[in-house]
Amino acid sequence: MLEFPRWKKLWLWGITLAVALAALPSLVSSTSIRWPEALPSPTVNLGLDLAGGSHILLEAEASQVEAQRLENMEEAMRNVMRQAEPRIRIGDVSTANGRLSFMLENSSDIDRARELLTPLMNGEGLTREWDLTVVDTSRMVLTPTSDGLDNAVTQAMDSATEVVRKRIDELGTREPTIIRQGDTRIVVQVPGLQDPDQLKELLGQTAKLEFKLVDQSALPADVEQGIAPPGSQIFPYAAGTPFEGTSLAVRRLGGIKGDNLINAQQTVDPQNNEPVVSITFDQQGGQRFAQLTTQNVNKPFAIILDGEVLSAPNINEPILGGSAQISGSFTADSANQLAISLRSGALPVDLAIVEERTVGPDLGADSIRKGMLAMGLGAIAVIALMIVTYGRFGIYSTVALTINVLMLLGIMAVMNTTLTLPGIAGFVLTIGAAVDANVLINERIREERKRGRRVIAAVENGYKEASRAIYDANITNFIAGVLLFAFGSGPVRGFAVVLIIGLFTSVFTAVIMTRMWVAGWLRSSRPTELNV
């Protein structure tokens, strides 16, 4: 039990040294000493509650993806039917209940229609994204499969994450963390952000830009009541525009979406000095824009952003150069914001902020300073108490405790985990557990001596008998920690991570390392009496 072959000693010291070295960059970074850049420098990340900054949880509405997908399917279906040779005539198109259904005017077209639709129904690979059924010989119904919907949501979230990343990069913030969480959520963490409002506005904007022709046949009275003529839909004017409070009817199909933009800049309209956003289309978008404006000279078209009309200017002449201007009662700031959003692309789905936490940088720094001071004082008190109670064994325990803290920091740094405020509670508990292990051992050694065992036997038995309770206690806590991590959220997880790592380091240092030192001392000085 007290035998320690040289290889075992080397191995134990090697681990200790390696892990403690890994803790060094974290400790150094809080002082003014510069860590040499050539060396690897794993540091413990400080959670936003300690470092200051903003944490924002965004959530997408999956049903929106479904609706969007249905709309795209309708357009694709209409296109293939129109382009078929000879053309397949359809009618009674409906997208109710999340399904797309339509009638074939001539039921003998059914096989041709089925053939045309097949390529639209399959996704990448072998998944089938839509099911096709035929009702009453001439009504075709396209139903999305659950695989197809899942794929669509995943894709939308992937590209939404990318868009969010681009927008935050445009703000020039340092080291943002952007992670997908669960099926429909994105976590955004920006350390040290002073003003989260700008970020929130930027993320809250979908930036879905559309150009649609105004339906001039619509009766104003009907539009105000929300009744759109067939083939049209109604959009309200955006807040801040001159027509705020009123609505506009536009043609549902045949417009242009803002997907084909290659640039957007905030500029000033030379005619009235108002801030506007200049946009440039790519070649395909430019061509479609030219086509739309050529065919509809002297008609108004609406510029719609996120379902609200910004303006509805008249097309005075065809716009052929592939660039255009968006006006809409902007301020310089809001024009710039829109330009950023347009440059980074539209979000494929609206994102709502469901959780937001901002900690001012002063408070974070203050928390760390006070936390460090308190932990330092606590450590001194614990060390003093251990040494006056257990003497030499108390010194071993406190050295082990110090190594334990370094190891814990080092492992957290290497594993790239984050230290949060509740994590500090985990730290305190770990120190408590480590002290407890040594107290158990030392008390047991006292007891064994009292029962008249000789020094070596007492120490040996002390370690052996105490280890049982130590292992049982640590394993139960480990089980609890794993479950906390599995079921917990946020701070609870931060606590669980520290707890789990701490259990390993505290058993390693408090039980195994101290035993090595005690064994070494017993060998070298062969005491006949123990002062414990």
Place this chain on the structure above:
Amino acid sequence: MKLLKLVPDDTNIKFLKFRAPFYIISLLLMAASWGLVMTKGLNYGVDFAGGQEIRATFVGEETAPIPDLRQTLTAIQGVGDPVVQRFGAPNEVSIRVKLPPEAEGDKEFADRLTRDITDALKEGHPDVRIDGVDSVSGKVSGEFREKAIYALLAAMLAIAIYIWIRFEWQFGVGALFALVHDVSLTLGMFALFQMEFSLQIIAAILAIIGYSLNDTIVVYDRIRENLKKFRKMPLPELLDLSVNETLARTVMTSLTLFVALLPLLLFGPASLFGLVAAITLGLFVGTYSSVYMAAPILIWLGVNSDSFVPQETAAEKQEKVARGET
């Protein structure tokens, strides 16, 4: 060097003599705690209730004008009944506002509310510093609540099962009971003093469970050992012996953890106060429950030394013979 001994050698305190009255008191306290939780309710922070929490420091002032603030805030549309509390230093406050149910899911409402509140703060006190803003939607706070409950229940159950496997089923029940006791009393204290109950406090309760469990296992381990050693000793006497034998360790561990916690309680950051206060309370309650809840229940559940006989090894028997115990 003369070493400090906190507990004299060979104590023989009759802990279990008063087990019945202590049990009754504890059961009453548990009932009272649950009664408080039911009637007064827990003062849920935004983590669990949803809404906005704004923390601010009135930099130039000695104390925060809390009554004034309450009045100013009530005038803002949508604020409803705000909770304005001191948070840490006398010039630091936390303001909590619940979103009205009809505003749930309204993207802009929460933002506007936060802005209105910060504007109102800055109006009367230009040097106010906004330290932090937390905003949690009703949906997310509901999930937090659910997850916290699952995490607590799953952890407690798994612990009980492990102890059942390692010891005997009576020990598993005893440990579980002690944990329920500790968690109940902590919840009761939070309800009584209406301290803010947040996700951090869940972390604290878990720390309490962990600590209390350490204690319980140390006592149980000794009981198991003594059950094997003194097969004829009546159980209450054996439990007393076990508690006395581990007393020095219990006092020393509690004391060291307490001296580690005390500076955090006194000088630590305000945002950690609730958490540390809960762990400190748990330190006492957990120690108490290991002796007075987890041990006596073994008498009523009928533990006896036969449970552990098969585990007695030949070496241990020999040792006993050598000591003349049989």
